[in-house]
Amino acid sequence: MAGDNRTVYIILGLLSHEPMSGYDMKKRINVSISRFWDVGFGQLYPTLKRLEANGMIVGAGEHNSGRPDRRVYSITGRGRLVLRRWLAEPASKEYVRYEILLKLFFGSLAGQEASIATIEAFRARYAGAADLMQVYVDDLRRVLPDSPDHLCYLLTVMFGQRVYKAYLDWAAEALELLGTRPSRGGDLQ
Amino acid sequence: MAGDNRTVYIILGLLSHEPMSGYDMKKRINVSISRFWDVGFGQLYPTLKRLEANGMIVGAGEHNSGRPDRRVYSITGRGRLVLRRWLAEPASKEYVRYEILLKLFFGSLAGQEASIATIEAFRARYAGAADLMQVYVDDLRRVLPDSPDHLCYLLTVMFGQRVYKAYLDWAAEALELLGTRPSRGGDLQ
DNA sequence: AGTAGCATGTAAAAAGTTACATGATTAT
DNA sequence: ATAATCATGTAACTTTTTACATGCTACT
Numbered sequence: 001m002a003g004d005n006r007t008v009y010i011i012l013g014l015l016s017h018e019p020m021s022g023y024d025m026k027k028r029i030n031v032s033i034s035r036f037w038d039v040g041f042g043q044l045y046p047t048l049k050r051l052e053a054n055g056m057i058v059g060a061g062e063h064n065s066g067r068p069d070r071r072v073y074s075i076t077g078r079g080r081l082v083l084r085r086w087l088a089e090p091a092s093k094e095y096v097r098y099e100i101l102l103k104l105f106f107g108s109l110a111g112q113e114a115s116i117a118t119i120e121a122f123r124a125r126y127a128g129a130a131d132l133m134q135v136y137v138d139d140l141r142r143v144l145p146d147s148p149d150h151l152c153y154l155l156t157v158m159f160g161q162r163v164y165k166a167y168l169d170w171a172a173e174a175l176e177l178l179g180t181r182p183s184r185g186g187d188l189q
Numbered sequence: 190m191a192g193d194n195r196t197v198y199i200i201l202g203l204l205s206h207e208p209m210s211g212y213d214m215k216k217r218i219n220v221s222i223s224r225f226w227d228v229g230f231g232q233l234y235p236t237l238k239r240l241e242a243n244g245m246i247v248g249a250g251e252h253n254s255g256r257p258d259r260r261v262y263s264i265t266g267r268g269r270l271v272l273r274r275w276l277a278e279p280a281s282k283e284y285v286r287y288e289i290l291l292k293l294f295f296g297s298l299a300g301q302e303a304s305i306a307t308i309e310a311f312r313a314r315y316a317g318a319a320d321l322m323q324v325y326v327d328d329l330r331r332v333l334p335d336s337p338d339h340l341c342y343l344l345t346v347m348f349g350q351r352v353y354k355a356y357l358d359w360a361a362e363a364l365e366l367l368g369t370r371p372s373r374g375g376d377l378q
Numbered sequence: 379a380g381t382a383g384c385a386t387g388t389a390a391a392a393a394g395t396t397a398c399a400t401g402a403t404t405a406t
Numbered sequence: 407a408t409a410a411t412c413a414t415g416t417a418a419c420t421t422t423t424t425a426c427a428t429g430c431t432a433c434t
Binding site: 084091097100101104106109115118122156159163169173 | 195198199202205221222225226269272273275276277279280281282285286287288290292294297299311340342343344358359362363
């Protein structure tokens with residue numbers, strides 16, 4: 001995870017569409033990016049400062065009547081160049097950390113019930129998410145002919161839909177192996 | 190990712206089965222754990238020192254004729270207690286970082302060809318892995334009745350098999366959407 | 379009255395990666 | 407000859423998380 005700071009490219013990527021503040025970025029990240037790469041305020045604000053010092057973005061203070069002042073950033077030519085260069089490079093290997101699998105792997109010390117509870121919690125965590133991704137996929141596929149710019153978003157949502165489905169299918173199979181009939185219905189949340 | 194240091198529990202979990210050296214642990218991690226939680230030497234050795242200082246493990250120097258000396262660690266009662274306590278707690282949320290989705294999300298600036306190349310590389314990365322996981326699953330399911338202690342391992346391998354399959358299915362669908370017939374055969378490596 | 383949202387940040391700590399160092403043996 | 411394996415470790419660095427700080431407005 002050392003090496004290139006991806007927070008930089010997320011900021012540049014968002015600003016390549018339109019100017020916005022750090023707070024706006026976090027909101028965008030939460031709804032569309034955080035599923036595969038989350039960024040916190042503690043990373044966002046310092047990185048914005050650094051990018052401005054390096055001339056990749058420029059910020060303009062904006063007065064906001066009644067609300068705190070905003071600092072709206074725009075991408076510069078240099079920022080666009082750096083972003084494009086990164087996009088042309090091959091993507092690094094996927095980085096995952098599944099504590100649930102760690103617990104199951106060492107689960108013989110905890111007993112079957114503990115493993116079952118762990119998997120049930122995992123399933124509950126993704127039951128709603130998988131359905132939601134399916135809805136998004138269906139919607140985006142419908143509007144795609146009229147707005148092909150949604151394709152980039154659709155690709156990432158499709159990914160989520162398939163991976164979450166794999167999660168749920170695995171959970172069902174794992175529970176069966178552990179000798180539990182999967183409970184039907186009422187397992188959302 | 191702050192909070193609890195999972196390297197600690199990986200070490201304790203491995204030692205709960207049998208005593209071994211740091212080097213042994215890394216080998217075990219590479220073949221069975223690194224797919225869902227990797228640990229490097231730079232984390233392993235300092236953590237071993239800390240765990241010994243805290244009385245969770247004890248190390249014994251072993252002379253190795255012709256080879257470097259080894260330090261073989263064993264888990265203590267206190268270490269077992271800490272491990273069991275962690276196993277009883279609910280697993281934290283999954284942590285993932287997919288640079289490929291980041292690049293695709295901002296891919297409109299790079300063009301379709303770049304997106305296609307990105308996805309092809311991703312597919313090549315997992316084509317072999319998915320097949321391998323399937324082989325492991327089949328093997329483990331066959332030996333399971335005779336050695337039920339393999340169940341914990343099987344659960345994690347099943348997870349990998351399903352997720353890697355989802356990766357490949359997504360890649361095929363994504364390439365189709367981008368207007369590329371998926372190339373048949375010879376796409377390993 | 380209390381919570382959530384708006385909006386920006388800082389500081390400390392933890393976690394993780396990378397590069398380096400040593401040096402013998404064994405396989406290609 | 408060269409590379410890989412065995413075996414341990416350190417140091418510097420980067421990245422990420424968490425907790426704190428401020429203060430106003432709008433909703434319940």
